[in-house]
Amino acid sequence: MQTPQKTSYDVVIVGGAMYGSSVAWWLSRNPDFDGSILVVERDPTYEFSSTSHTNSCIRQQFSAEVNIKISQFGAEFIHGFQEFMQDDEAPEIVLQSYGYLYLADNEAFAATLKDSQKTQQRLGAGTKYMTADEIHAAYPFYNLDGIIGGNHNLINEGYFDGGTIFDWWRRKARAQGAEYLHNEVLEITKNATGDRIESVTLASGDVVSCGMLVNCSGPRGAHTARMAGLDIPVEPRKRYTFIFSAQTPLDRDLPLTIDPSGVHMRSEGKYYLAGCPPDDDPAVEFDDFVQDHSIWEEKVWPTLANRVPAFEAIKLMNSWAGHYDYNVFDQNAIIGPHTRVSNFIFVNGFSGHGLQQSPAMGRGVAEWITYGEYRSLDLSSFGFERIENRDTFVERAVI
Known part of the structure; x- marks a missing residue:
């Protein structure tokens, strides 16, 4: 001390x-x-x-105006990091704009996405609502059975250092x-x-x-x-992250895709990243970072293989548990x-x-x-x- x-x-x-x-x-x-x-x-x-x-990760796909504006400044800050630091040695921070893709499997959520898209567009975000056919044309590797449509934005949405x-x-x-x-x-x-x-x-x-x-x-x-x-x-809630490789990599970047199951996935360099909350989501102790490996076997991997058939043959490379400061x-x-x-x-x-x-x-x-x-x-x-x-x-x- x-x-x-x-x-x-x-x-x-x-x-x-x-x-x-x-x-x-x-x-x-x-x-x-x-x-x-x-x-x-x-x-x-x-x-x-x-x-x-x-x-x-960073996204503008929120429904509340102030959250959209907060993320828009976040993107501005990332792009202008060297100028903000006012230091010649400051590095350039790259925003990998693979985008977010929210998938809807019911009319109610599709309507919510369409309403949010209007708000985001009004504030200058590049979000577009896409039908299942439009999503398939842009990303043919998805299995879109049961999917009605989704919101997608390739401008200032993705991940950064x-x-x-x-x-x-x-x-x-x-x-x-x-x-x-x-x-x-x-x-x-x-x-x-x-x-x-x-x-x-x-x-x-x-x-x-x-x-x-x-x-x-x-x-x-x-x-x-x-x-x-x-x-x-506010309490600690455990969240899980998994890094995996695919035997047959996709032919284009995988947007950060939010599946209706709650599992999300995206490109991570030559690998892929997936994450999710547990189905049973209690508060945990501050020092509890123990991983539940059944979440990968029983929830994440089956969801990945269903949504992206190329992910039937994948290898788990790394995983960890972290904590959200969760406002209940x-x-x-x-x-x-x-x-x-x-x-x-x-x-x-x-x-x-x-x-x-x-x-x-x-x-x-x-x-x-x-x-x-x-x-x-x-x-x-x-x-x-x-x-x-x-x-x-x-x-x-x-x-």
Whole structure:
């Protein structure tokens, strides 16, 4: 454990993975913010963080306008990464635009896709609704029995190198003055009236005063909030990823295909990637990354072979289990201040959308800390108020 350089910071960020580093980078680069930043990370290897287990995908195929705009800025950030970093050594980040393809096997879901496509198109996304015949003409390797149609977009949808973005955010945040500390927050202390965070107590025994506390602790988000006597409906949920090779590779790229079964698949270089949630999807312990191999044998492989007959002969190359910071209320992020403890800032509950939303969400939180408002994109619909008021954020495109 490391000892902090100071006893008081303007902003203490709990968690230094993708979101902690996004907030730290956006905040430290803002010329209107002149405060001190401490990022407390319990595991600087990030071995078990959601950031390390991500599939690094991005899509504009959401139903809610703000989610579409968030991803559009994410694509802009990826394409303009070198300019944003303002560093000649920053690499180019390539967005592999293989696209997403949502498949519909019933009229109700097809109608939902068509409605979402209209919203996406109005906002400038390249999504098209395709009939089963049109899908077959573009991708003849699919078995489309039972499929009515689908939504597809080949513009700024696909996957990218999220690990490099994370590495540069962390590196540049440090260079811009943010202090990263290998330690762990064990206790959060409020003032006598209970409406402000005063300090955090670290595993090293150090007590650090803070002007604002930012909860970027991923699947541990509810645990961190409970230290301050606060509750959010966020829990760790296990998600599975499989890398496989095909005896007969496809003759063209495989879009990230969302099968009606819940299994998704896409090209991954010379290999292919598939993933899914378990049918029984409970909360899990923070350190539970045990794989259930029956999911591959009984759910994923049969679905792959059915949807893409060429995948009857495949070889599993690698697999892992990771955690979503899953918002059980409405599967969307909780962003911004608590309604009563005004200097406790949530950055939680992304439910699998986290990496693609991290550029816009990190920017927005940094704006709120600096100015007390969102300036680039209004993120107020993700506020904690909706949790208190049981006002669901409706997003119909959740994978």
